[in-house]
Amino acid sequence: MxxxxxxxxxxxxxxxxxxxxxxxxxxxxxxxxxxxxxxxxxxxxxxxxxxxxxxxxxxxxxxxxxxxxxxxxxxxxxxxxxxxxxxxxxxxxxxxxxxxxxxxxxxxxxxxxxxxxxxxxxxxxxxxxxxxxxxxxxxxxxxxxxxxxxxxxxxxxxxxxxxxxHGLGAVAKVALNMLMGVQLQAMSEAVVLGVRAGLNREQLIEMIVASGYSSPMMRFKGQAMLRRDYQRADFRLSLMRKDLMLAMTEAQRLAVPLPAVTAAYEMLTAALNDGSGELDCAAVLGQVEKAAGIQR
CATH class of the missing domain: 3.40.50.720 (NAD(P)-binding Rossmann-like Domain)
Incomplete structure (x- = not known):
């Protein structure tokens, strides 16, 4: 057909x-x-x-x-x-x-x-x-x-x-979306540490995006972070948090520790409670900046 x-x-x-x-x-x-x-x-x-x-x-x-x-x-x-x-x-x-x-x-x-x-x-x-x-x-x-x-x-x-x-497609999606959440958190922490230490925010994001440590997702979301352009949500922050919650629930069932995912989930939860749930998930950078006392 x-x-x-x-x-x-x-x-x-x-x-x-x-x-x-x-x-x-x-x-x-x-x-x-x-x-x-x-x-x-x-x-x-x-x-x-x-x-x-x-x-x-x-x-x-x-x-x-x-x-x-x-x-x-x-x-x-x-x-x-x-x-x-x-x-x-x-x-x-x-x-x-x-x-x-x-x-x-x-x-x-x-x-x-x-x-x-x-x-x-x-x-x-x-x-x-x-x-x-x-x-x-x-x-x-x-x-x-x-x-x-x-x-x-x-x-x-x-x-x-x-x-x-049935169910294995969902397992794969949850496992792969974990990587997205953890990468966004790690990138946000790198940016905030560098800025607090005196680096130029734009230069630092550009260096991260161009580096061998980057990924296609980090290069894509890095552009939104660079411009603080979070209003046009390609993937809402609330959904990113939901997906990490799914990962943590499955990990609890299987007795698998997920310390990096847990840290990312906590920051996304803080961002959600701060009113950023409908923004793009790259807005987690703003929450990490806020936690470090950097004006957004």
Missing amino acids: DRQRIGFVGLGVMGSGMVRRLLAAGFEVAVFNRSADKAAELAPLGARLAASPGEAAASSDVVLISVATADAVRAVLTGDDGVLAAAAPGTVIADLSTVSPDAAREFATMIAGAGHRPLDARVLGNGRHAEQGELRFMIGGEATDVDALKPVLDVLAKDVVHLGG
């Missing part, structure tokens, strides 16, 4: 980018978002606006869900006019949201129990990667269901890894 009908629920930075990519590739896409204005932006590009998650799923071969929390996924699946009741039997339902491994397994059981085909399909990348088809997918679920999603993956992804059973 070259052009599956797609129902897409959740139109944040990533979701909107993926829908734009799918529409440009010629897919028929029905979209739903809790904030209707985000869905309306996609109508001129050819998206069909749905009034509920169920309406988006009802005429679709594949349903993709990209929302912020496990509670939101649960509501999309089972709430009033939810996906499970409306989708045709055997529909592939891929959850792209970042949730705990336990939640991923719960949703897979729920979806399969309703007669559908679940995929624990987690995504790495940002909005630009989504629009350019350069996402990385880490998937748990049946191989035949991954194959059924291939026409969509061919458009959205530059790399797809099938990891095995």
Whole structure:
């Protein structure tokens, strides 16, 4: 099937980018978002606006869900006019949201129990990667269901890894997002130490970004840190904190110590309580600056 009908629920930075990519590739896409204005932006590009998650799923071969929390996924699946009741039997339902491994397994059981085909399909990348088809997918679920999603993956992804059973996609996403949180914290601490010792803030960030210690993520977020441009949130600070909390919960279950993640989580929590939750996660630098008595 070259052009599956797609129902897409959740139109944040990533979701909107993926829908734009799918529409440009010629897919028929029905979209739903809790904030209707985000869905309306996609109508001129050819998206069909749905009034509920169920309406988006009802005429679709594949349903993709990209929302912020496990509670939101649960509501999309089972709430009033939810996906499970409306989708045709055997529909592939891929959850792209970042949730705990336990939640991923719960949703897979729920979806399969309703007669559908679940995929624990987690995504790495940002909005630009989504629009350019350069996402990385880490998937748990049946191989035949991954194959059924291939026409969509061919458009959205530059790399797809099938990891095995349900929950393993979520494990991979949590483990990799840990690295992002820890790198942001380490970079922030390096900047603040250098500035307190007399280095020029802009020069220091530029040196870090250009160094062999940097990473693509640090180079990307370094630009926001350089300009203190945190309002345009590519990845909200509150979501970064949520992802580290997921990592710590799984680590507690498995008796794995995560001292670096714990430190990063504590600073993100302080930033959240200080009102920075809706800012880009690079704003953690501002919280480290505040803790060191540096004026922002």
